[in-house]
Amino acid sequence: MEVVPSKTNSSTTEAIPMNGGDGRNSYANNSSLQRFLVDRSRSMIDEAIANYLDIQICPSSETFRIADFGCSVGPNTFIAMHNIVEAIHLKYRDESGSTPEFHVYFNDHTSNDFNTLFVSLPPEKPYFAAGVPGSFHTRLFPKATLHIAHSSTSLHWLSQVPKEVSDINSPAYNRGRIHYTDAKHQVFEAYSAQFAKDIESFLHARAEEVVCGGLVIITLPANPDDAPPSELRTESLFDILGSCLMDMAKTVRAQFTHFLLVCFRWEEFVLLNA
């Protein structure tokens, strides 16, 4: 066998996708906050496409390719892709008179519930659809094939828990906590370094995959530089939930990482219902 080696190995990343299906605890039924952010960012994305997209990168006789990184199981990803396709369509209509066909790629972890995603696809969607399994911290597409790379409320998920925070001999050891809020500065630094590494991996991969002149659109929860972690509004939530989860972990001897995911879901739920 002399074929080229794979560039899609993601064994170094932890695959912990959102809850699949469409049940009570599914992402599909617990992602109103993410939907809110899709809606809030729409006008900015429309404006970016209107002002910065150069339609010369894809003649209307060719295929316009868009990928949503960290799509989960819907319905938010369908709304985001619909909005983007519509904005591009308007741009082509105004400037070219004819519109290319669209190929939209839905990406998430290999263990994401793609079955639910696929059966939920809008029946009258204005694009051809494909699912792309794998970590967005690695290469997922051939070189220079995407015209728009999009990711909404996904890039804050780290590829792994920083090793130092669970190393008892490290100054960043984060005993009894699940987050960096109100923890030692070294803990914050450890999470921050992991995020820097992850976003670099993401951008390096997309730099290969997106055509010259294409757009990368990222919606991401963030904090101001001058706001110390201890002043984050989510602090008390993380502390209470972290304490509960640590007690549960002691009781059932379950793995810590399993609880981390739950914590974020609960936080979103509480915020929405506050």
Next chain:
Amino acid sequence: MEVVPSKTNSSTTEAIPMNGGDGRNSYANNSSLQRFLVDRSRSMIDEAIANYLDIQICPSSETFRIADFGCSVGPNTFIAMHNIVEAIHLKYRDESGSTPEFHVYFNDHTSNDFNTLFVSLPPEKPYFAAGVPGSFHTRLFPKATLHIAHSSTSLHWLSQVPKEVSDINSPAYNRGRIHYTDAKHQVFEAYSAQFAKDIESFLHARAEEVVCGGLVIITLPANPDDAPPSELRTESLFDILGSCLMDMAKTVRAQFTHFLLVCFRWEEFVLLNA
């Protein structure tokens, strides 16, 4: 909303995929006959690629796109795609010196078990992978994007049971049977007409999707023109199974179409163990 209408609506087709998962009754563990056909057709496919593929259709700086229509859940589709990628790689190595990157699309019904397919993907695959949900009797890809369209042991599955065979007022009414073996000539004609309609839909869709000069590779079980249906080797199997299934249908009042799929699986199992 002014975007172009979808061309991927497959509401007119019946989506009855293979059994998912990797359990005892799964397609993954009951598809040795299909694997046998992949192996038997390999040398012919290698030869077709060596002799008929014009590498000018895809410069090595671009992406070579291959789709497997009716992939089910593996592992046969991975073997077929590996063989094809390897043959193309050799062709490029000999004629160009450099090889394009490969994008391989795995297609099957929307209700196919893509979750199992994705977690089974070979970790060191020499291509980027995507799943494409939908009936291969409809358009699934943008115009002129595929360089090779492949389908193995899939196109004999009809998009629907011919209406006449379950219409008591039709001369093709096929009372008490699940197949055309040993049935009236009108029944054979009804199935034959449905197949002609389906293969035409498949080829029309691929004609739009495959680039000029691309290859369409189909492996399909078939019977000689001069062999009457009543002389098919599978006749007795269909008769016995059909009789059992009709009895079961009467007992549990289940839908007839649910049993048709089981019948084919049993037939393959019996053939392999004969």
